[in-house]
Amino acid sequence: xxxxxxxxxxxxPHGVSVAWGMACAAQISWQRGLLDAESFERLIRHVHPxxxxxxxxxEPDGFRGAIGRDKKTVDGxxxxxxxRGPADPIVVDDVxxxxxxxxxxxxxxxxxxxxxRVCLRGHRAAxxxxxxxxxxxxxxxxxxxxxxxxxxxxxxxxxxxxxxxRAGITALGxxxxxxxxxxxxxxxxxxxxxxxxxxxxxxRIAEQLAARPHDPLLDALRAAGxxxxxxxxEFSLGPLPRGPVExxxxxxASSQFASALALLRAARPDVSVTVTGDxxxxxxxxxxxxxxxxxxxxxxxxxxxAAVWRVLNALGAQVTFSTEPxxxxxxxAVERLLWAHDDPTPVELDVGATPDLVxxxxxxxxxxxxxxxxxxxxxxxxxxxNRIEDLVAAFAEVxxxxxxxxxxxxxxAGIQSPRIDARFDPRADHRLAFAALVLSxxxxxxxxxxxxxxxxxxxxFEDACAAGFVVDV
Numbered sequence: 001x002x003x004x005x006x007x008x009x010x011x012x013p014h015g016v017s018v019a020w021g022m023a024c025a026a027q028i029s030w031q032r033g034l035l036d037a038e039s040f041e042r043l044i045r046h047v048h049p050x051x052x053x054x055x056x057x058x059e060p061d062g063f064r065g066a067i068g069r070d071k072k073t074v075d076g077x078x079x080x081x082x083x084r085g086p087a088d089p090i091v092v093d094d095v096x097x098x099x100x101x102x103x104x105x106x107x108x109x110x111x112x113x114x115x116x117r118v119c120l121r122g123h124r125a126a127x128x129x130x131x132x133x134x135x136x137x138x139x140x141x142x143x144x145x146x147x148x149x150x151x152x153x154x155x156x157x158x159x160x161x162x163x164x165x166r167a168g169i170t171a172l173g174x175x176x177x178x179x180x181x182x183x184x185x186x187x188x189x190x191x192x193x194x195x196x197x198x199x200x201x202x203x204r205i206a207e208q209l210a211a212r213p214h215d216p217l218l219d220a221l222r223a224a225g226x227x228x229x230x231x232x233x234e235f236s237l238g239p240l241p242r243g244p245v246e247x248x249x250x251x252x253a254s255s256q257f258a259s260a261l262a263l264l265r266a267a268r269p270d271v272s273v274t275v276t277g278d279x280x281x282x283x284x285x286x287x288x289x290x291x292x293x294x295x296x297x298x299x300x301x302x303x304x305x306a307a308v309w310r311v312l313n314a315l316g317a318q319v320t321f322s323t324e325p326x327x328x329x330x331x332x333a334v335e336r337l338l339w340a341h342d343d344p345t346p347v348e349l350d351v352g353a354t355p356d357l358v359x360x361x362x363x364x365x366x367x368x369x370x371x372x373x374x375x376x377x378x379x380x381x382x383x384x385x386n387r388i389e390d391l392v393a394a395f396a397e398v399x400x401x402x403x404x405x406x407x408x409x410x411x412x413a414g415i416q417s418p419r420i421d422a423r424f425d426p427r428a429d430h431r432l433a434f435a436a437l438v439l440s441x442x443x444x445x446x447x448x449x450x451x452x453x454x455x456x457x458x459x460x461f462e463d464a465c466a467a468g469f470v471v472d473v
Contacts, residue, residue: 178203221247249314
């Protein structure tokens with residue numbers, strides 16, 4: 001019942017919606033005294049790892065209306081399934097749509113945000129179906145929109161950034177405010193969609209994203225004659241001027257500044273972009289330029305998600321993939337970057353082209369014999385977190401010693417292990433959460449804020465269970 005409401009109002013995936021519905025049904029059953037506390041906790045432990053993030057955007061009336069259209073409604077009365085114990089369901093007709101809405105809020109507050117305990121029971125062979133690359137898919141969605149030629153792709157993704165991109169493109173096309181959330185890629189690429197609209201567009205961002213650098217992109221727009229007005233967390237952008245438009249942008253802090261402007265060529269071939277400075281993560285700009293030449297557009301599986309398992313395979317995991325990531329993604333190079341974890345020869349690695357790999361490579365380094373220096377990525381300080389300082393702090397909290405440098409991380413020689421059942425705070429950064437999964441091969445870790453992984457890899461805990469990990473609350 002709840003799942004149908006979430007699918008209609010939030011466009012949440014079916015399996016995720018069902019997991020939320022089961023938790024809500026357990027919540028109401030426990031509150032009514034039908035389900036004892038032990039059985040409630042047992043059920044929650046099972047469904048919690050499957051409860052991906054959902055956008056609780058609907059107004060109560062919208063959710064109640066969706067619930068009211070459920071096929072189990074008879075003569076205007078909503079029938080619901082509650083639980084008295086394992087394999088002992090009961091059908092009732094006195095749980096209202098409002099009761100379900102209240103339960104949904106209670107579950108989000110008391111169940112969803114619980115820490116997860118992650119540990120390795122034993123490596124198990126698994127073939128994983130990695131979702132579409134969010135980097136490629138987000139570019140493809142923008143290019144298709146600007147070409148006015150909606151495309152379909154064999155692979156898709158339910159990552160937060162992709163869902164926000166789709167919703168933002170739709171909103172801007174309707175003249176509505178697009179919500180980019182906390183996604184830097186989403187915000188910067190939606191700017192290309194906004195300024196391509198006849199009247200421009202408006203984009204709202206999360207406070208977390210406001211702290212990251214955007215001025216080089218906004219300044220380049222203003223210099224080319226695009227009106228840019230910021231009011232709090234909302235940006236109003238005017239349309240591109242008529243005639244040839246020349247942009248000049250400093251991409252030393254983020255290649256996305258240049259990519260966002262280059263994407264405009266999908267709609268306006270008379271746009272030109274001059275890039276100054278040493279381009280940060282230049283491979284992602286190359287990806288943008290390559291995809292602008294594609295027809296039809298192609299999207300492969302996510303190399304950054306697969307990289308988590310490439311690193312774990314070097315530690316004994318037995319994971320393969322149903323499809324392989326494409327070479328356009330810089331993180332597809334991860335296997336060429338790995339070293340033998342039992343070889344004491346010092347390692348020095350330039351990670352300027354692959355900054356997203358630094359957290360999992362740091363975890364791998366901590367579990368390896370040699371001293372390791374990762375360098376060349378000062379722009380890591382401007383990611384979802386200050387990914388250098390925050391990574392060092394998160395590792396220290398679980399007893400793993402790594403050192404911050406101006407442009408990366410250093411790890412001393414000698415194999416380290418996290419403290420048993422230590423709490424790892426990823427600072428709302430999905431890449432740090434993946435590092436915790438790598439560390440958990442040496443002992444169980446409590447991961448606070450586990451839901452940050454939905455930004456890029458919502459199914460990582462399900463895949464971890466398939467590969468021999470135990471994920472519990």
